[in-house]
Amino acid sequence: MRGSELYGIDTPQLDRIGGPADLRDLTDAELNVLCDELRRETIEVVSRTGGHLGSSLGVVELTVALHVVFRAPFDKLVWDVSHQCYPHKILTGRRADMGTLRQQDGLSGFTKRSESVFDPFGAAHSSTSISAALGFTIGRDMGQPTGDAIAVIGDGSITAGMAYEALNNAGSEGRRLFVILNDNDMSIAPPVGAMNSYLNQLNGQGATLQDIAQGFIAALPEPLREQAQRARALAAGSPPDATMFEHLGFTYIGPIDGHSLPDLLATLRMARDRAEGPVLIHVRTIKGKGYAPAEGAACKYHGVAKFDVASGQQAKASANAPSYTAVFGRTLADEAARDPLVVAITAAMPGGTGVDIMAQRFARRVFDVGIAEQHAVTFAAGMAASGLRPFCAIYSTFLQRGYDQIVHDVALQGLPVRFAIDRAGLVGADGATHAGSFDIAFMANLPGMVVMAPADEAELVHMVATSAKYDDGPIAFRFPRGTGTGVELPERGSILEIGKGRILREGTRLAFLSFGAHLGEVQLAAEALAARGISCTIADARFAKPLDTSLIDQLSRHHEAVITVEQGAQGGFGAQVLHYLANSGGLSRGCSIRTITLPDRFIHQASPTAMYQDAAMSAQNIEAVALESLGIGSIRRSTAAQA
Numbered sequence: 001m002r003g004s005e006l007y008g009i010d011t012p013q014l015d016r017i018g019g020p021a022d023l024r025d026l027t028d029a030e031l032n033v034l035c036d037e038l039r040r041e042t043i044e045v046v047s048r049t050g051g052h053l054g055s056s057l058g059v060v061e062l063t064v065a066l067h068v069v070f071r072a073p074f075d076k077l078v079w080d081v082s083h084q085c086y087p088h089k090i091l092t093g094r095r096a097d098m099g100t101l102r103q104q105d106g107l108s109g110f111t112k113r114s115e116s117v118f119d120p121f122g123a124a125h126s127s128t129s130i131s132a133a134l135g136f137t138i139g140r141d142m143g144q145p146t147g148d149a150i151a152v153i154g155d156g157s158i159t160a161g162m163a164y165e166a167l168n169n170a171g172s173e174g175r176r177l178f179v180i181l182n183d184n185d186m187s188i189a190p191p192v193g194a195m196n197s198y199l200n201q202l203n204g205q206g207a208t209l210q211d212i213a214q215g216f217i218a219a220l221p222e223p224l225r226e227q228a229q230r231a232r233a234l235a236a237g238s239p240p241d242a243t244m245f246e247h248l249g250f251t252y253i254g255p256i257d258g259h260s261l262p263d264l265l266a267t268l269r270m271a272r273d274r275a276e277g278p279v280l281i282h283v284r285t286i287k288g289k290g291y292a293p294a295e296g297a298a299c300k301y302h303g304v305a306k307f308d309v310a311s312g313q314q315a316k317a318s319a320n321a322p323s324y325t326a327v328f329g330r331t332l333a334d335e336a337a338r339d340p341l342v343v344a345i346t347a348a349m350p351g352g353t354g355v356d357i358m359a360q361r362f363a364r365r366v367f368d369v370g371i372a373e374q375h376a377v378t379f380a381a382g383m384a385a386s387g388l389r390p391f392c393a394i395y396s397t398f399l400q401r402g403y404d405q406i407v408h409d410v411a412l413q414g415l416p417v418r419f420a421i422d423r424a425g426l427v428g429a430d431g432a433t434h435a436g437s438f439d440i441a442f443m444a445n446l447p448g449m450v451v452m453a454p455a456d457e458a459e460l461v462h463m464v465a466t467s468a469k470y471d472d473g474p475i476a477f478r479f480p481r482g483t484g485t486g487v488e489l490p491e492r493g494s495i496l497e498i499g500k501g502r503i504l505r506e507g508t509r510l511a512f513l514s515f516g517a518h519l520g521e522v523q524l525a526a527e528a529l530a531a532r533g534i535s536c537t538i539a540d541a542r543f544a545k546p547l548d549t550s551l552i553d554q555l556s557r558h559h560e561a562v563i564t565v566e567q568g569a570q571g572g573f574g575a576q577v578l579h580y581l582a583n584s585g586g587l588s589r590g591c592s593i594r595t596i597t598l599p600d601r602f603i604h605q606a607s608p609t610a611m612y613q614d615a616a617m618s619a620q621n622i623e624a625v626a627l628e629s630l631g632i633g634s635i636r637r638s639t640a641a642q643a
Contacts, residue, residue: 007044011037020067039290049101050305052083054288063087065264076120076136080129080153082111092118102429104606124433126157130166150178159370171249177278184287245280254282321486324479327457329354331464341389347376353393377405384415393420396436411446418467424478425567431605440572444545450475451544453516457484465493480517499546507535511555515541515566515573524619544573561592561629592629
């Protein structure tokens with residue numbers, strides 16, 4: 001299809017492209033025109049679907065150049081995180097489907113192996129590209145039918161430990177491998193850390209680690225300087241003006257202008273034709289390039305809702321209730337005002353987690369460590385060991401990356417780190433890669449860990465306050481993405497009794513034991529059952545660990561059936577309840593026990609409501625399980641029943 005048919009814009013060069021091979025038929029002048037058209041079309045696409053705009057606009061020329069010089073899919077192009085992959089998708093046969101981006105049954109917002117042969121490796125979490133590309137390189141050298149491997153990684157992603165590990169391994173292997181460092185001085189939040197400073201030095205004065213080390217040597221007493229110089233030269237084994245990347249075994253090229261197509265083509269062709277070992281090409285780009293509202297925005301339009309192209313104005317969500325994230329951020333800032341020992345740590349997501357609200361009031365007590373979740377957790381553990389009261393605020397999907405540190409550095413030592421787990425449950429358009437499905441299970445199985453989940457935003461206020469005062473060990477609370485229920489918020493949170501739930505509605509026949517933010521669907525199901533003459537109790541567990549065993553006993557003794565409900569995977573809250581009942585003899589009471597969890601599969605992108613319907617967790621599904629547990633009714637608990 002033509003751009004005029006898809007979006008009402010003229011794209012004569014882009015209309016000639018059915019796949020990357022067609023790019024090689026265009027002249028350099030035509031390729032420059034194509035880049036302009038590709039940028040315009042990317043803007044039009046995202047204005048209709050929402051998504052990651054700024055990062056995609058920043059790599060338009062780089063994407064075209066990579067596909068001209070290399071021969072995908074034989075050559076493996078691995079995009080780190082891959083939120084910059086929209087131009088890549090347009091050029092690799094998915095142009096007509098871009099209007100389905102991030103929608104149910106549509107294209108993923110990230111690279112996805114099952115979607116296209118041009119996506120050799122799926123992504124959505126950062127700093128994986130060099131490791132994966134090195135894996136393809138080893139496969140090639142061991143006879144697999146694959147060509148060159150090219151990893152494209154941003155200056156934010158390369159701050160993560162995994163990227164350093166991969167650079168170290170790739171340098172020691174010495175194999176032909178290409179790493180493109182896409183340096184736009186902007187990840188999601190403003191860049192932090194020594195790597196950003198180092199790249200700025202490379203961009204500005206061409207400084208190297210040798211320059212920095214020389215400053216230390218110059219400060220030594222005179223008798224030691226010559227000896228230190230000789231020792232450093234022997235240890236480095238590289239020319240005195242080598243960059244850090246060259247010390248790691250890479251040939252370093254750059255920095256070069258990432259928006260100059262002639263420079264990119266010449267550099268990539270030279271590297272392709274001459275490289276024998278690993279090569280790092282340092283490319284400077286501008287996030288949001290070519291779209292003024294994106295270039296001028298503080299976040300460079302990293303993730304946007306649908307927007308008006310002419311004005312850049314984004315569609316606004318309903319403001320009937322504050323978001324859980326905003327409630328957490330404001331409450332944390334209030335707790336920090338009352339307690340000077342409260343500090344906050346985030347891993348490159350100050351705005352996403354709400355700790356930016358605290359930073360506005362207490363900047364010196366908020367620490368953004370960059371994309372380094374493992375470090376964030378152990379950093380928080382060290383703070384806790386010092387006597388501070390750290391809140392480690394990380395999305396559920398990203399906290400998975402720091403699990404060993406949670407086990408070894410926090411739980412094993414019984415340190416009072418407070419884990420604020422945002423984006424718990426199913427999150428919508430980002431799909432399975434960003435779903436917070438597993439944190440209940442992986443946190444609740446740790447000795448000494450307290451695990452909470454608020455049923456609404458008022459409960460979240462209480463849980464932040466409870467965590468701030470809890471010094472007996474690690475404590476975690478999880479909350480979903482999006483707006484709350486609209487309940488009235490307390491001026492100040494109350495301290496909850498650890499391990500105690502609450503009964504919200506008394507009934508006689510069936511009991512719901514809800515953990516977390518799915519309470520609204522439980523209440524709708526209970527109303528539907530009441531209309532059938534079935535009396536229901538509704539209890540809010542508040543805690544997955546420690547369990548309120550007296551509440552569980554009460555419910556199982558006085559009802560025909562008990563149903564647990566949670567926005568998490570199997571092995572979580574419901575499993576904890578079943579384990580307790582099995583060991584205490586509660587399963588012999590004649591009460592039917594059912595658990596409603598996310599199914600044992602990944603749930604693909606859609607609206608959160610549609611995703612929970614896909615997971616068979618809607619109010620109708622819950623009603624069906626309730627009827628089955630009582631041995632009545634014939635409503636099927638299936639997605640088909642929702643159709």
